[in-house]
Amino acid sequence: MALNDDSFIREVNEELRSDQIKTVWRRFGRILIAIAVLIVVGTAVHRAYDYWQTQKASGSGDQFLAALKLVDDKKPDEALKALETLAAEGHGSYPLLASMRSATLLAEKGDAAGAVAAFSAIGKDAQAPGALRDVARLRAAWILIESGSYEQVSAEVEQMATPQNALRHSAREALGLSAYKVGDIKRAKDWFQQIIDDTETPRNVASRAQIMLDLIAASGKAA
Numbered sequence: 001m002a003l004n005d006d007s008f009i010r011e012v013n014e015e016l017r018s019d020q021i022k023t024v025w026r027r028f029g030r031i032l033i034a035i036a037v038l039i040v041v042g043t044a045v046h047r048a049y050d051y052w053q054t055q056k057a058s059g060s061g062d063q064f065l066a067a068l069k070l071v072d073d074k075k076p077d078e079a080l081k082a083l084e085t086l087a088a089e090g091h092g093s094y095p096l097l098a099s100m101r102s103a104t105l106l107a108e109k110g111d112a113a114g115a116v117a118a119f120s121a122i123g124k125d126a127q128a129p130g131a132l133r134d135v136a137r138l139r140a141a142w143i144l145i146e147s148g149s150y151e152q153v154s155a156e157v158e159q160m161a162t163p164q165n166a167l168r169h170s171a172r173e174a175l176g177l178s179a180y181k182v183g184d185i186k187r188a189k190d191w192f193q194q195i196i197d198d199t200e201t202p203r204n205v206a207s208r209a210q211i212m213l214d215l216i217a218a219s220g221k222a223a
Contacts, residue, residue: 060086060090060091060092060094060095061092061094063082063085063086063090063094064083064086064090064094064097064098064101066082067079067082067083067086067098067101068101070082071101071105076105076108076109079105080102080105080106080109083098083099083101083102083105084098084102086098087099087102096122096125096128096132099118099121099122100122100132100136102118103115103118103119103122103136103139104139106118107139107143112143112146112147113147115139115140115143116140116143116144116147116148119136119137119139119140119143120136120137120140120156122136123136123137123140123156131166134160134165134166134167135167137156137157137160138156138157138160138167138170138171138174140156141153141156141157141171141174141175141178142174144156144178145174145177145178145181146181148178149178149182150175150178150179150181150182150184150187153174153175153178154175154178157171157174157175158171158175161175161191161194163198168198169195169198169200169201169202169205170205172191172192172194172195172209173191173192173195173205173208173209175187175191176188176189176191176192176195176209176212177212179191180212180216185216185219188212188216189213189216192209192210192212192213192216193209193213195209196209196210196213
């Protein structure tokens with residue numbers, strides 16, 4: 001009898017589960033189907049978008065290589081136009097690469113103001129990787145050593161001349177050279193000394209800083 005009771009209980013439980021499933025399905029079946037459809041459609045759309053982005057980025061890569069070929073062929077004006085178009089309309093990381101190469105090309109052509117403006121714009125682009133922004137600011141600063149004021153150089157790279165920044169050595173060197181160029185010897189000496197005192201300074205940068213400190217000392221202008 002116990003066996004029959006167990007069988008009866010199992011049958012009742014199965015009937016209850018079946019009734020519960022039917023009830024749930026009647027109440028939420030359409031919603032569950034809609035959710036399933038949305039998941040399938042969403043996955044398909046995501047994959048289609050990824051494919052579209054990949055294709056677009058691939059096309060931008062071809063445009064970038066074509067622009068570099070124009071540079072190699074000594075056609076800077078055509079290359080600059082192609083790079084500017086890619087920077088405005090490209091996909092993936094190529095617009096940023098095009099902007100950097102375009103700024104470099106402006107510097108090579110002797111357009112210091114245009115190059116500084118282009119590098120500064122990249123340095124202020126919140127969408128660009130931090131390391132690339134720092135490189136762009138540094139490039140702008142080195143151009144400004146010759147064509148700008150100490151204040152302009154400082155505005156680009158003094159924020160980078162901190163112990164935590166990987167490019168602090170070059171930033172300090174740019175600041176030191178700019179200060180020396182405008183006759184601010186004390187400030188120049190301070191920047192070059194910071195380079196010497198930093199045990200992580202690359203040897204070539206430290207050597208140049210020591211030469212500048214020796215030059216300052218020999219001039220008799222050191223404070």
